[in-house]
Amino acid sequence: MAGARLNIVILGLSITSSWGNGHATTYRGLVRELARRGHNVLFLERDVPWYASNRDMPRPPYGRTELYSSLEDLRARFEEDVRKAHIVIVGSYVPQGVEVGQWVQRTTLGLPAFYDIDTPVTLAKLSRGDHEYLSPDLIPGYRLYLSFTGGPLLRRLERELGSPTARALYCSVDPELYTPRRCEPRWDLGYLGTYSDDRQPTLDRLMLSAAREWRAGRFVVAGPQYPASVRWPANVERVEHLAPPEHAAFYNSQRFTLNVTRADMIQAGYSPSVRLFEAAACGVPIISDSWNGLDTLFTPGEEILLAHSAADTLGFLRELSEQDRRAIGERARARVLAEHTAAHRAEELEAHALDAVAGR
Template identity: 55%
Template sequence: MAGPFTFVVLGLSLSSSWGNGHATTWRALLRGLREEGHRILFLERDLPWYAEHRDLPDPDFCALEFYSGIDDLRRYLPAIRNADAVVVGSFVPEGVKIIDFVAAANPEVLCFYDIDTPVTLARLDRGEEDYLAKRQIPIFDVYFSFSGGNVLNLLESRYGARRAEALHCSVDPAQHFNTGEAIEWDLGYLGTYSPDRQPALERLLIEPARRLPHLRFVVAGAQFPESIDWPSNVERFEHLPPSEHASFYTRQRFTLNITRRDMVELGWSPSVRLFEAAACGTAIISDRWRGLDDLMPEHEAIIIGETAEEVVRQLTSLPEPERQAIEHAARERVLTAHTGRARAREMIRAIECSNAALPSMAVR
């Protein structure tokens, strides 16, 4: 490919991972693009709750600038018009207006990166169009989807996407690796509170903790209600910045992966936490969903746990050599195919193959 390319990205947040999984996804992908030689300007809405919790205010892999609203974006019109590709992400505040604003600037290539595809489609079907409108889907040269599988055909056939491409979340190996620390917890979980995930957390971690008072458990994540009755052997962290994720996963014997209901129903929607934990060499116990076996084959690279009894059995009966073999297989899969740099290459290939990109970007 010709290059390097210049990207302008408008996403939910790059500077703060507080209460959102977008930041780590963007960081891994953009670092991968930079490692491939491309240049990126990331534009982030200056919001107070992120401003108060910024754990990456000055990234070394892209330019990061903040804007106060639609009118303030006008000062970036030259950058938008001159970029090789502009990417708008899901859940951007006033996203519908921003997409219209960017599209009116007629950028070389316009893409959407839906880090929340199952949630997005469920919202659109309910008539909720806060960050993306149905009418806007056909204007993108490439619609990058967090989810793969059948949803790609759905995006093109039902919603009118010109080109739908899977672009799963990814991991940065420089940030996620086994730190060599001693194990402190038998089972842990990292994730922001979500009402639809809470029943699974109750079933797959809290109940096993009650049944196994001699073992140690940990849950890290923001916004959990004070009404939750945590067993005494469950340690809690309100927030864990990405810089501490590697240490957190390394100190777990097993970690729990729980998937949002919309993502389970759609399938092929791996969480960034899944890849982070695997990169750190931690054995993963996960709920079951379509497409998971394509990424992490059961018994080979991941353990499926659907009941408290199954989790208790794994925690108390799985031979140590088997646990180590599972975590090693998962780590090898992630470092081979699910790094930020691997995703960056997938993104560039898709952009080059888009009908809009072929005649214009090839000569740059």
């Protein structure tokens, strides 16, 4: 495999639609960079109504993307592609993921791999017997377990769950799309994220409470699925959905951006979100909640600002000088460009696959 042009099949949640999921942007960057490195990539996506009506990239311009209507359709049309591929990657939250994984492991002559974009959520589901897209018996059969979460969780996957090889493959950013733009900020602080029960208390503590206290401040929350019961302060603007092409402009319209992490990700640590890298690539300073492993990605106080309360948030918004604000954003951008682009992930995927084949 070393130096060869690889045939890679990825069965992922979605590459054509970013509606209500963070998977599509990750897959788009990864597939593009793998194709640039000379590999043949086939992305297979289940055709479901909620993505069919919200496709912001119906025909990705890199690799080859095909939709399938059912498990039977998948087997009938793509068995030969899966059998002959050097690497077959099944992603988390793929519909009928257990059945898909069983078929892949039976069929491919290459390396079967699992890409978990939701590792802490996955392990929590397994612990309560929820096998929506992965079952414990499948884990040893995936010769490579790629995880959005790094740190100690990787050893647990190997020692307790039987993964032959578990490696971190974090989310990434596309530096061609996420760049600084010189414009007058519309908001003092913004947040981009789909509603989540376990994130909402942190959003309320770090942003909404700050907005209530600082009525002259300008705030914005973008993302779908927020219930009508959420009480938004008058100075918090709401945007229902932003397609990926609009993300960079959104970040660049903020003086600061807020990063809020799901409870499972905080407990696991070492679980950066793609929004973290996107905002940093735009040079926008980030105010974040705190979790283990964050300091391996950004240096607190120099490349990222950590908040535990509304008072912390307001201190950054109202007391940090413009020079210091810009410097934090610039340092975070430099860190991301050096370590966390889609090109870095494509190279890491190659290395992990070679190691797995060699039994290292």
